[in-house]
Amino acid sequence: MVQSQKSTTMISWSVRLFVLAVCFTRTVCSQSSTCPQISSIPFQSSFDFDRFAGELKWNVLLYNKIVPIEGLDMPVNKSDLSFLFSRNSNNTQTVTIAGRVRLAPTVAFCLELEGIVDSLSGNAAKLQQNYFNPLTKKLFTFNFWVLHTDYKNLAVVYACEKTMVDGTCNHSDTYLWTLSRGTSHTPAEMKTIKDVGSSVCMDVTHLRHVSHKSPCAAAERLHS
Incomplete structure (x- = not known):
């Protein structure tokens, strides 16, 4: 029994x-x-780089994580970076990145780099930023794909640094940032961010926020 x-x-x-x-x-x-293949992700249609540049800087406000920087012994914990896009005298798309990079609560440094911006696969919205890395003395490259922008105060940027066999992005190598000309998003912008984030399997309620209350001098020098 x-x-x-x-x-x-x-x-x-x-x-x-x-x-x-x-x-x-x-x-x-x-x-x-529900996660789309990278090749089928809808990017900003008819993307206009010059309108996106606009002679005004973009501040990173929300992000899930920072792209690792080769040569640093510690991962980037937080960053209040700003971007200024433009064209040089040769009509080449350029970018200046400036801000504070924080590695730990008591370890931080201000950074300013100038780079070149390429458009990938014939898609103007699939940008790739290229910088000379002073730590490794090599080129540092990362994706910067514009999913949505109104060119005025909102841009939602995505990056996939590793594509899986099924064509989707490896979750741990997925990045999402929101940009603003100022230091905040309106409720309407937040709704747009939520919708755009959902389209690439990102829960924006868990994104980290950057205040930009005490920017580095280099970031303040960028056009505002």
Whole structure:
């Protein structure tokens, strides 16, 4: 009788584990099926680099994480970076990045770099920033794809640094930033950010906020 009860209990737990496994698999599949392949992500249509530049800086306000910088022994914990896009005398798309990079609560430094901006795959909104890394003496490159912008006060920027076999982005290598000409987003802008973020499987409610209350002198020198 005791042996029979043990067998029944083991079968019961086996069934429960099987059901949980099936449910988990379906949940994961359901979540992954909503994530678009990188090749099908809708970017800002008819993107105009010169309007985007606008002779005004863009401040990073919300972000999920910072792209790792080669040569730093510690990961970037926080950053209040600003971007100024323009064209040089050769009509080349350029960018100046300036702000404070924080590695730990008591370790931070101000940074100012000038780089070149390329448009990838014939898509004007798929920008790639290229800088000379003074730490490694090599080129430092990262994606900067404009998903949406009104050119006036809002831009939602995305980057995928590792594409999976199924064509979607590896979650740990997905980046999302929001930019503003000022230091805040309106409720209407936040709704747009939520909608755009959802289209690339990003929950914007967990994004980190940058206040820009005490910017580095280099960031203040950028056009505002």
